[in-house]
Amino acid sequence: MKNQEIEPSETGDKQGTSTHWICTANHGFAPYAQEELRRLFGAVKSTVLIPGEVLRVTLQEEAEQVIEAIAGKPPVFLRHLFHIDWEWRASEQGELAAGIDELVAAAMSDPRLRDAATIAVQPRKSEHSLWSDSTAELKDMLQNRLSELKAEFVVRDADYIVSVFVGKEFIYAGISQPAHNISDWNGGAVRFQREEGQISRAKFKLLEAELTFGIDFSVFREALDIGAAPGGWTSFLLDRGLKVTAVDPAKMHPSLQNAPNLTMLRKNAGEVKFREHQFDLLVCDMSWSPKLTARLVSELLYALVPGGTAIVTVKLLSKKPMALIQEVIDMFQQSRMQVQRAKQLFHNRDEITLYMIKY
Template sequence: MIGLILSFDPKFDYCLDQELTELGLPTRSLQTLWPGVAFLPVADPAVQRLLLHETPVFLRHMFPVQYKAELTQDPVTQCSDFVASVLANLAPQTSVAVQSRVISGLPVETRAVKTAMDDIIRSMGHVPTIKHPSHIVSLVFTDDGVYAGFSTPADNLTDWSGGAVHYSQSGGMLSRAGHKLEEAIEVFRIDLGGLRLALDLGAAPGGFTRHLLSRGFSVTAVDTAEMDDSLRNHPQVVIYRDNAFGLDFRPGAFDIITCDISWDALRTARFLARLAPALVPGGILIMTVKFMGASPLKTIRAASHILGESYTLVKARQLWHNREEATLYLTRKDG
């Protein structure tokens, strides 16, 4: 490895910078290639392991770079030897995805790159794949040259190119709202097996609720605003059109709470800390922390501290579907 390509929301680059500095990484050598894409020249694999174990909230995706060169010939030809060499050691019929990004005015067609690399993958007895590959070839083309890497999806934090999670856009606004929850479940690798009862706070118009229903949950949905028509008489949905902060629920009533309330994050965290007994021990809380003009890292840390009384924070990330917010995944502490 000669470095890492890091992807993040350029609006929050200063937050990622702070987090990397706190981890003791040499942020002064970070080279911005494009807004939201940077190269960290580090050869020590311990840095990659550190970022996998203590992933900064504002890091969306990364890949280890093993080959970096100025473009001296046709980009496809230039990458071919690298790709052939990394594929040579794989077991036959391994599924491999090619993720390429052109972040400059270079006359390189990502589609042409992918087609050429897929041909190499096939010719070497492997299977070009888009979804859930076992390995990923990552290529980034800039004015400076090409950065190429070979890794597993787990090494990259997600198996989506640059962390840009694209779900099917059919189904309109409700589906789009639900994608935020879908992404959290996927990126945090949350196991929902055996869970049945969900409380969805700040539920309207109903994207989260609909996604929970699609996963077999019965949902109690709370919002001061109206839920979508399609959910109002749904047999698996109970709706409270009410202020969530005034409600209470019996102990152990839910396996999972999702909270997307657009309100002050610290007040919401205090409410959720009080509400913890409504979850079964070990139950799951997925919460969006809205920044609302406040300092993002400070807000996330203050909310996590408040929630820490009653929950264990498993992961916190500013996901692809998050705007001015981050998503937290917590579990209820026992007792």
Template sequence: MSEVGQYKNFVRIISEFWNGVFLIEITGSFKELETFFKLSPPIFIRHVCPFQFKVDLAGQKDKQQLFAVLAELTRLLSKEKSFSIQLRGDKSSELRGFLQDYLVGKGFVLQIKNPVQIVSGIVKNEELYLGVSLASENLSSWAGGACHFAVEKEQISRAEFKLLELMDLGILQLPTQGNVLDIGAAPGGWSRILAQKGLQVVAVDPANLDSRLIENENIVHYKEIIQEYLAVEKKSCFEVILNDMKMEAIESAYIMREAADLLTENSGVAVMTLKLPHIKVKQKIGKVKKILASEYRIIGMRNLFHNRQEVTAVLQKY
């Protein structure tokens, strides 16, 4: 949670609900915190939500206090916009059902997937924290930033979820047509998603692609390391470069710098996964940013729910 230190004039940690989930106090409004995050986006904080209410669930007769809070809460919700409930902690499924029925009964529009408003809650030690915000204010529209995508039978690798998460967060927008260089492509999950979107993929990896991709007309595989490929290819012909290579982050950043010349002049977007050490993470990220700075502006950098000991950066060529 050392990243909170970056916002220390604004944020104070009060307690930890459970591993990695903190109750914080902010000196300004939730809107101001959102603006703060927009100006200086966090890398390791995946989700944030406001709690305007606290209910003591123990020793309540007739849920009186809860109903009083719900009456207040409905004033913060709009009937014009859909809502969903994201409740975590003890007995949360039981309580979620109750809250859902209550709000639907009052005429609010429930929409589980992609709701506009979120009623967030945490139940811990018989205390319920509740709040309302727009999904767009919470850094992620999934509870706790934990996005769970359905597994498709065509899925090739778990790495596919990283790409889907970047798009879901709105950090990455892929073009509808054009050429993509997929560096470190095997077994081919990212290439599969790109090809499915109608993009023409050059996949570079010394390892084999999944056999289901061999006949794919949108994918050409160069079975070699990227250093060999870059030594030969010099044309600026790619709209997008993706790099999910299993490689030390600084070495990988130098490759991204060299590869920048292959991006088309106007629209060039790149994605890079940085494999991180367990110590001195901040220094490593700082060095990578410095290396990339001559060629790219960093649009976003996040420790995704589907990242392991890594962060993924989205870059825009200058």
């Protein structure tokens, strides 16, 4: 595909390279994703496609440099991006059908797709989009139109992803390797099926942490779960074969009452005592003041073995979340915790997840 520069607002770009991207964050957090890009690349120009969530961003860098810089400093709030290889404006270039025809023709002639064994088509749309049917229908239509390619259409682990965003006036498309989009899920929206008997949606946060941070929870022996009720995380860890101590003044779900590997302490986390190095995993999802959470967790870190892992959600109560995150990270670092990743997962709402290792 060829990048067709057609948006008039881009004519003021400073001399040299500029590349264009569709960038996505959790709802309400796009300004922080934009700030992360600004800190990495300097000036950032953006147009809102979905308020608070999806932006079309111009960066004064080559695509390869953008991808490399992001891989070197994974962002907290920028959940997904794709490089715009091709864009098309409705009013100037005809009706939607004409745009789709051009998009399909460009994709069919792209050497990356012609040689790919597997392709994932990831369509999205804005409200009041040129595409009025569902995104599932958009995906079916695109896959039908691209069916002459020899590739098999898959959802995960594709050789290439075809990302398409249909807005109010524009169609944007890009072809990329999954590793270059931050997340290989469509728009970084990690979807899990709710299971029968699942205790809480909070379980999805730990499932997503496992997937995103590449943590194999089954290798741990014994976990401390702080702020455990009603028990979504606890049941997840029990399912992975761990012994779990769950601390929460609130009640755990009745289905956990007789779990053989579970010790329940109906107490405040400030009142509990453990053996030194008793646990090799500490998880905490207290939904509480972030600095008090950091202090409480820090005071319990004697119970985590050196080399042990901690997963802690940090509630973003403040209007300055980036400064708050840095303060909380500094507090943990003073408690001998090395932060491996700080990330707003798709299943985090007004919070982020810290993945740390004790040294």
